[in-house]
Amino acid sequence: MRKALQYLSADFRDGQITVAGKKYPAGTFCVHLLNRFYAHDTAARIAVFKTNILQVQRTLERGYLIDTDFIKAGLDILHILQTLPKLKPFDRLDTEAEKQRINDLFQKETADRLSDFLRQKGMESTRDEAALYLNGAEPDHFHEMVALLHDVSDTLRFYETISDDICEAFEALCAFIDQLDTCDRFDEAHLLPLAVQCFAKRRAVYETEYVPFQKTRKSKAAVTARRLYFSDFYSFIVTDFFEGLHYGHYPRRCAACENCFLMQSARRQKYCASRKALMTVNGKAVTCRKYGVYVKKKEQAKDHPVIDRYTKRCACIRVDFARGNIDEAFAAAAKALAKEHQFRAIHEPEYEASGYASDMTRDKLYRDTATRLKKER
Numbered sequence: 001m002r003k004a005l006q007y008l009s010a011d012f013r014d015g016q017i018t019v020a021g022k023k024y025p026a027g028t029f030c031v032h033l034l035n036r037f038y039a040h041d042t043a044a045r046i047a048v049f050k051t052n053i054l055q056v057q058r059t060l061e062r063g064y065l066i067d068t069d070f071i072k073a074g075l076d077i078l079h080i081l082q083t084l085p086k087l088k089p090f091d092r093l094d095t096e097a098e099k100q101r102i103n104d105l106f107q108k109e110t111a112d113r114l115s116d117f118l119r120q121k122g123m124e125s126t127r128d129e130a131a132l133y134l135n136g137a138e139p140d141h142f143h144e145m146v147a148l149l150h151d152v153s154d155t156l157r158f159y160e161t162i163s164d165d166i167c168e169a170f171e172a173l174c175a176f177i178d179q180l181d182t183c184d185r186f187d188e189a190h191l192l193p194l195a196v197q198c199f200a201k202r203r204a205v206y207e208t209e210y211v212p213f214q215k216t217r218k219s220k221a222a223v224t225a226r227r228l229y230f231s232d233f234y235s236f237i238v239t240d241f242f243e244g245l246h247y248g249h250y251p252r253r254c255a256a257c258e259n260c261f262l263m264q265s266a267r268r269q270k271y272c273a274s275r276k277a278l279m280t281v282n283g284k285a286v287t288c289r290k291y292g293v294y295v296k297k298k299e300q301a302k303d304h305p306v307i308d309r310y311t312k313r314c315a316c317i318r319v320d321f322a323r324g325n326i327d328e329a330f331a332a333a334a335k336a337l338a339k340e341h342q343f344r345a346i347h348e349p350e351y352e353a354s355g356y357a358s359d360m361t362r363d364k365l366y367r368d369t370a371t372r373l374k375k376e377r
Contacts, residue, residue, distance in 0.1 A: 005154060005207060005229040007098045008236055010089070013213055013225040015247030017240060020092040027244025027262050030173055030237060031251045032088040034260040037170045040086040047163040049076035057156050060149075063118050067111035074106020077159045087166070089236075105152065114152065117145040158232055165234035172198045173241070177253050177260065186266040188245060195245055204235035204242075255297065256288035269305055270297070273353055287349050306352055310342040313360050326366075334369045341365075 011018040015026050037043070052072040059065055081099050084090040175198040183190045206228045213225030230236040244250060244262070252263045254272040261272040271288040281294045289304075314335055321331040338360060345356040358364060 005231055007093060007101075007158075008089075008230045008233065009227060010230075010236070011211065011213060011225045011227050012239075012243055013215070013223065015244070015249065017243065018213075018225070019089040020094070022092060025244070025249055025262060025264060026240060026247055027249035027251060029088050029240045030169075030244065031260050031262045033166070033170055033237060034173050034177070034251055034253075036087060037166070040083070042083055042087050043163040043166040043170075045083045046080050046166075049079050050160055050163070052076050053156050053160045057153075057160060060118075060153060060156075063121070065111055065115045065118060067108050067115070070111040070114075071106055071108060073156065074102055077102050077106070077155070080159050080162070084162075102155070105155065110148070110152075113145065114149060117149070154231065162233050165232050165237075168202070169234050169237040172201075173237075173251060177251055180250070180252060181268075186250070186263070186268065188248065191245060191250060195242065199238055199241070202234060202238070204238040205231045206235050206239065207231075254288050256291045265305070265308075267305065267308060273305065273349065306342055306345045306356065309357065309360050310338055313338050313362075313365065316362060330366075330369060330373065333373055334365055337369050337372065338365060 012026070016023045017026050017028070018024075052069055053076055055069045056065070056073045059069065078099055081095055081102070085093075085095055176195060179194055179198075180186075180191075183194060208229075209227050210224050211227045212222035215223055228239060230239070241251075247264075248266065249262055249264050251260045252269065253260050255270040257272065259272060263269060271292050273289070281291060286294070317326070317331050317334050317338070320326045321328065326334070341356060341359050345352040359368070
């Protein structure tokens with residue numbers, strides 16, 4: 001594995017992406033890019049440091065190297081690494097280790113070694129590259145210099161393209177969410193053609209290896225996960241997007257605050273479930289969903305995530321009662337408790353975001369219902 005590709009890497013398993021030991025639902029980083037693209041002008045801040053990087057790339061392509069330009073390119077990359085952590089997932093990556101790698105790599109000594117190698121290579125340009133070490137150079141030294149040249153080239157390419165990658169990925173994601181409502185349904189079969197159309201310009205480029213992976217902290221046995229090493233930021237975003245789409249995750253724009261959020265179902269949800277009150281009505285802060293009610297554009301019940309979860313849980317309770325798994329009194333008590341959870345989730349955004357889903361699971365709801373009935377007796 002080339003050192004230049006080790007900085008931006010992630011593990012993929014079961015619709016989740018693990019970066020630096022922390023798990024995220026696939027598609028999370030697409031949403032972050034959509035919401036934070038203008039926040040710090042990351043792409044614009046980075047783009048000003050491309051001049052020396054481009055100059056070194058051009059000279060390497062022509063077969064020579066100027067040491068002063070090489071050292072300046074390293075300094076420019078260090079400046080880029082000061083800005084990158086403002087954007088996910090770079091805030092989670094080991095940027096200090098990457099800075100040290102760049103500092104060690106872009107030294108005059110490295111430039112001198114590469115210059116000598118390129119000079120020798122130019123002298124043997126009419127012959128096979130193997131002639132470099134057949135004419136006196138050690139094979140190990142030859143392969144070491146080729147690997148060093150690849151590391152330098154990969155590093156320069158990664159940081160030279162990153163500002164354009166950010167802009168290109170943002171534009172493709174915007175094109176997707178702008179045309180999202182034209183799809184008949186929000187499942188993979190209907191979203192995939194639109195996704196392919198929006199991301200058709202470039203393919204993702206990465207290297208893959210399979211690694212043991214702990215699904216949870218308490219897991220005793222490891223499972224297999226894919227670890228991907230990305231050669232550019234655009235490839236990371238494309239992979240995050242399509243990996244999410246495969247598991248039913250896709251970015252969607254809130255009709256009230258216009259921030260994007262990650263959908264993990266096929267509902268036509270209009271509003272984000274932010275814990276913060278982002279909108280105001282008569283000077284009072286309200287959530288986006290309540291704002292939709294005020295402007296008479298509330299979601300239909302089937303598209304409201306809180307009501308939809310309640311409706312599905314009540315349907316499961318009816319099925320359990322029909323099969324004889326629970327009696328009539330228990331079913332009535334479970335429905336009543338589910339209704340309480342629904343009412344609370346609608347009026348308390350923090351509860352909706354943190355506890356509602358877990359409280360409405362079959363096991364938790366039935367356990368809490370049994371506890372309530374026991375106390376009443």
